[in-house]
Amino acid sequence: MGKAPSHSDARVLPLIPLAAGSVLLPGTTLRIPIANRGDVAAILAKIYARAETAAKDAQILVGCVPLGSSLVSKDGNLLIEGKGKGGQSNIEQDPVLATAKDVFGVGCVGKVSGVQGRRQGELSLVVEGVERFRVKEVLQERPFFEGVVVDVEERVNISNAEVAELFQHLKQLSRELLALVRLSSILPRAPSVSLSPIAARRLELYIARKNIDEAGSLADFMANVVDCTHEERLRILASFDVKERLERVIEVLQKQIRGIQGSTRITVTSTATPSAGTFDMDTLRRLQQEAIRRRSGHGAPGNMPPGGFPGFPGGRQGGGEEEANELDELKKRLDDAGLSPEADKVAQRELQRLQKMNPAQAEYQVCRNYLENLAEIPWTKMTEDNLDAATLSKAKKQLDDDHYGLDKIKKRLLEYLAVLKLKQAANADIDVQIKQLSDAANVTPEGKEEEKEVEEKKEPRYVSEAELKLIERKRMVDKSPILLLVGPPGTGKTSLAKSVATALGRKFHRVSLGGVRDEAEIRGHRRTYVAAMPGLLVSGLKKVGVANPVILLDEIDKLGQSNFHGDPSAAMLEVLDPEQNHTFTDHYVNIPIDLSKVLFIATANSLDTIPPPLLDRMETIQLSGYTTLEKRHIATRHLLPKQITTNGLASDLVQITPEVLDKIIAAYTRESGVRNLEREIGSVCRSKAVEYANAKDANSLPTYNPTVSLDDLDTILGIERFAEELAEQHARPGVVTGLVAYSTGGQGSILFIEVADMPGTGRVQLTGKLGDVLKESVEVALTWVKAHAFELALTHAPEEDIMKNRSIHVHCPSGAIPKDGPSAGLAHTVALISLFSGKAVPPSLAMTGEVSLRGRVLPVGGIKEKLIGALRAGVERVLLPEGNRKDVRDLPTEVLEGLRIDHVSHIWEALKFVWPESSWPGERRWGAGGFESRL
Numbered sequence: 001m002g003k004a005p006s007h008s009d010a011r012v013l014p015l016i017p018l019a020a021g022s023v024l025l026p027g028t029t030l031r032i033p034i035a036n037r038g039d040v041a042a043i044l045a046k047i048y049a050r051a052e053t054a055a056k057d058a059q060i061l062v063g064c065v066p067l068g069s070s071l072v073s074k075d076g077n078l079l080i081e082g083k084g085k086g087g088q089s090n091i092e093q094d095p096v097l098a099t100a101k102d103v104f105g106v107g108c109v110g111k112v113s114g115v116q117g118r119r120q121g122e123l124s125l126v127v128e129g130v131e132r133f134r135v136k137e138v139l140q141e142r143p144f145f146e147g148v149v150v151d152v153e154e155r156v157n158i159s160n161a162e163v164a165e166l167f168q169h170l171k172q173l174s175r176e177l178l179a180l181v182r183l184s185s186i187l188p189r190a191p192s193v194s195l196s197p198i199a200a201r202r203l204e205l206y207i208a209r210k211n212i213d214e215a216g217s218l219a220d221f222m223a224n225v226v227d228c229t230h231e232e233r234l235r236i237l238a239s240f241d242v243k244e245r246l247e248r249v250i251e252v253l254q255k256q257i258r259g260i261q262g263s264t265r266i267t268v269t270s271t272a273t274p275s276a277g278t279f280d281m282d283t284l285r286r287l288q289q290e291a292i293r294r295r296s297g298h299g300a301p302g303n304m305p306p307g308g309f310p311g312f313p314g315g316r317q318g319g320g321e322e323e324a325n326e327l328d329e330l331k332k333r334l335d336d337a338g339l340s341p342e343a344d345k346v347a348q349r350e351l352q353r354l355q356k357m358n359p360a361q362a363e364y365q366v367c368r369n370y371l372e373n374l375a376e377i378p379w380t381k382m383t384e385d386n387l388d389a390a391t392l393s394k395a396k397k398q399l400d401d402d403h404y405g406l407d408k409i410k411k412r413l414l415e416y417l418a419v420l421k422l423k424q425a426a427n428a429d430i431d432v433q434i435k436q437l438s439d440a441a442n443v444t445p446e447g448k449e450e451e452k453e454v455e456e457k458k459e460p461r462y463v464s465e466a467e468l469k470l471i472e473r474k475r476m477v478d479k480s481p482i483l484l485l486v487g488p489p490g491t492g493k494t495s496l497a498k499s500v501a502t503a504l505g506r507k508f509h510r511v512s513l514g515g516v517r518d519e520a521e522i523r524g525h526r527r528t529y530v531a532a533m534p535g536l537l538v539s540g541l542k543k544v545g546v547a548n549p550v551i552l553l554d555e556i557d558k559l560g561q562s563n564f565h566g567d568p569s570a571a572m573l574e575v576l577d578p579e580q581n582h583t584f585t586d587h588y589v590n591i592p593i594d595l596s597k598v599l600f601i602a603t604a605n606s607l608d609t610i611p612p613p614l615l616d617r618m619e620t621i622q623l624s625g626y627t628t629l630e631k632r633h634i635a636t637r638h639l640l641p642k643q644i645t646t647n648g649l650a651s652d653l654v655q656i657t658p659e660v661l662d663k664i665i666a667a668y669t670r671e672s673g674v675r676n677l678e679r680e681i682g683s684v685c686r687s688k689a690v691e692y693a694n695a696k697d698a699n700s701l702p703t704y705n706p707t708v709s710l711d712d713l714d715t716i717l718g719i720e721r722f723a724e725e726l727a728e729q730h731a732r733p734g735v736v737t738g739l740v741a742y743s744t745g746g747q748g749s750i751l752f753i754e755v756a757d758m759p760g761t762g763r764v765q766l767t768g769k770l771g772d773v774l775k776e777s778v779e780v781a782l783t784w785v786k787a788h789a790f791e792l793a794l795t796h797a798p799e800e801d802i803m804k805n806r807s808i809h810v811h812c813p814s815g816a817i818p819k820d821g822p823s824a825g826l827a828h829t830v831a832l833i834s835l836f837s838g839k840a841v842p843p844s845l846a847m848t849g850e851v852s853l854r855g856r857v858l859p860v861g862g863i864k865e866k867l868i869g870a871l872r873a874g875v876e877r878v879l880l881p882e883g884n885r886k887d888v889r890d891l892p893t894e895v896l897e898g899l900r901i902d903h904v905s906h907i908w909e910a911l912k913f914v915w916p917e918s919s920w921p922g923e924r925r926w927g928a929g930g931f932e933s934r935l
């Protein structure tokens with residue numbers, strides 16, 4: 001190959017008619033199945049008989065002629081359809097039955113290189129195409145074909161610019177096709193063309209190495225590789241003129257490229273080559289060159305391309321710069337990333353693996369992605385904390401500027417900063433000490449002693465490693481406590497965490513844990529999974545790019561519990577344990593990562609759903625809802641200015657008076673936080689913005705009034721959504737105001753307890769979705785009232801049963817909301833007494849407390865929420881258990897001022913507060929004998 005075949009005279013050759021649709025082209029290999037091929041067997045028998053006398057290295061040559069087609073003349077010219085043999089292609093014809101007129105006029109000399117196959121029925125003759133010939137005459141058809149053939153000299157004019165151009169075009173198209181085939185094999189819904197990466201590489205090399213004098217052979221080779229019709233192949237076989245052959249092959253290639261592009265729907269648009277339609281060939285070419293370079297030298301002999309290609313040039317392809325650049329760049333990035341020693345070891349190992357790998361392997365990308373991830377993780381990069389002399393005052397200012405109130409939380413955060421500052425100062429001192437010591441004794445910080453010059457006069461002072469270690473041990477370990485902010489929605493947990501980050505000068509990242517059901521989301525997937533990624537925490541670190549950010553673990557209470565995807569909350573245990581998180585292992589990275597420098601702040605709405613081990617690792621800081629007064633301050637100082645700027649107004653263009661604000665808070669929002677309030681203020685500002693814009697357009701600015709009046713609220717926000725809960729309540733016997741704190745949302749409110757009686761046989765009916773504990777507390781209350789009915793003057797004789805001829809029904813309205821807990825015990829007891837005695841309880845008096853069978857009033861939880869809710873609802877007096885006196889100290893002043901709070905330790909004492917004017921026979925006994933009553 002490569003040289004023009006020598007011209008020789010006509011010669012006689014045994015001819016093998018090829019199977020329908022098959023054509024042998026010079027430079028390609030063909031397998032001819034020999035099952036049921038009597039003619040091939042006869043040829044072989046004759047050849048072997050002759051071979052015994054012939055020279056040992058003599059080549060066995062046969063003429064391979066394809067079956068002709070009615071669409072192509074014997075010399076390769078296209079026939080007008082319908083002419084010839086009825087316009088039918090011979091594609092269905094059996095080569096064994098072929099006659100002289102069925103075979104094509106041009107064939108290819110095939111060198112028999114052997115017989116392949118294991119079993120009898122699968123044997124095939126392997127022939128390599130050598131050169132074209134024209135069939136001059138068929139001498140015999142049976143038992144095998146034999147004919148006179150003429151070798152025709154291949155016409156190629158190397159200096160012909162047109163040929164050179166066509167050759168370049170062919171080369172380019174070949175490369176494009178290859179790239180497309182490789183690309184399409186990785187695209188979904190691609191046609192079933194696929195090429196092994198090694199075969200693709202070999203093809204690329206083969207194509208790249210062809211010179212202009214081999215233009216014809218490259219055309220033959222590509223014609224063999226591409227998908228084309230039998231007629232197209234026949235015409236290529238018949239084109240002795242190289243220029244003509246190039247044109248025909250180019251046409252076929254273009255058709256195939258268009259086909260692949262169409263079916264893979266590649267829609268990258270760019271200034272493409274004339275042949276490439278809308279495909280960005282530059283990109284493809286670049287990708288492909290990159291691939292060739294990357295793989296140069298690593299291709300082991302493997303799959304042959306379709307049809308095979310003898311004399312394939314192997315070995316290294318020059319270049320490879322791009323690949324080297326890419327790897328160098330990766331290496332540099334890894335060097336710059338300041339990896340931990342462990343990570344560095346792994347990175348080096350993976351880099352070496354990557355260098356040896358074939359880029360077309362799926363594993364190559366996986367390995368590269370991994371290394372890129374390693375380079376992106378901030379192993380040692382840190383931001384400097386703003387811990388100078390003014391830090392604490394600056395931080396305090398920052399927190400105060402951003403948030404109103406929340407004093408306890410601010411105090412805790414400042415404590416944290418103070419400790420951090422002290423620790424850093426202490427560590428800086430240790431660094432100085434170590435440096436001084438090692439300088440003085442010429443000991444490196446690691447403790448390795450340097451050789452001393454003998455002639456040195458000064459006696460060297462040696463510092464032992466133990467001494468250094470002793471100092472080193474004093475170093476403060478940076479184990480940041482993990483803070484958990486718990487509170488109702490919209491109370492500023494998230495924004496507080498942001499302020500801490502700003503105050504510290506650290507980067508901030510928020511990880512939303514709500515709805516995370518899969519452990520792998522936190523810890524990452526193992527690298528063996530397809531599309532594996534690091535988990536949320538490592539991704540967060542990658543994003544901020546430093547090892548010491550403030551990470552907000554938002555909604556940690558909504559983290560999924562153990563399920564078949566693992567246990568996400570268990571994965572958080574390691575993250576949140578200051579003792580363990582310096583060696584946190586993400587499944588993807590699989591190298592310990594130090595999370596101890598990260599300041600974690602978690603937020604939750606309630607503690608109930610947080611698993612105890614997780615809760616145990618965090619320092620809980622409670623945020624309770626805001627009172628109306630606090631909300632008014634927050635609105636004036638923060639929310640209103642924020643909404644005014646958000647809506648594009650100047651600060652003096654909206655003025656909301658405190659009365660209007662109070663109305664928005666009370667009549668349009670009912671929440672512990674301030675989110676809805678912010679939304680409503682936003683609506684007011686928007687409406688004002690429209691008014692202002694209209695006034696400006698109408699040139700009537702002087703008429704614009706920035707003040708929002710109470711009447712405006714009705715128009716802007718609609719009718720009042722919430723009415724004062726107590727407003728309509730009339731005092732009636734058997735109805736008492738209780739207090740509830742909802743477990744979700746940390747909100748408190750009032751709850752009416754209604755008891756009604758009817759003639760009956762002592763039955764007790766309970767409704768209002770009451771939980772078991774609540775039901776039991778009703779029973780306890782009833783038992784106490786029954787036991788003390790005489791002392792309470794409810795019966796005429798001590799032995800009389802108050803329930804003898806009646807049944808009672810206890811109901812708690814808001815029937816759809818499940819209620820539970822013992823804290824309504826006191827309210828139930830008072831409600832029963834009220835019902836039986838016919839004395840009403842004022843609705844503005846609310847009470848909470850658990851009662852025991854002996855009538856003691858026991859402390860309950862959620863006092864702050866309950867009292868804030870009570871104040872909001874219009875309650876004026878509250879009875880609380882004596883045991884809750886300590887909780888009252890923490891209440892906002894507004895609540896303390898707005899409510900009259902009385903503490904009681906026994907039901908008798910409570911009754912005295914409820915009906916101060918009444919007196920009971922049993923009251924004295926309680927008063928005289930302490931807390932015990934008769935039972």
Ligand SMILES: Nc1ncnc2c1ncn2[C@@H]1O[C@H](COP(=O)(O)OP(=O)(O)OP(=O)(O)O)[C@@H](O)[C@H]1O
Pocket residue numbers: 402403404405406487488489490491492493494495496603604605634638639674675678
């Ligand atoms: N004390 C406060 N001072 C000023 N603004 C506040 C205060 N509390 C809350 N806000 C504002 O209320 C809005 C909601 O707060 P944030 O998003 O922090 O609530 P959250 O407690 O994180 O709620 P969730 O539990 O729903 O995530 C923010 O715009 C915040 O600035």
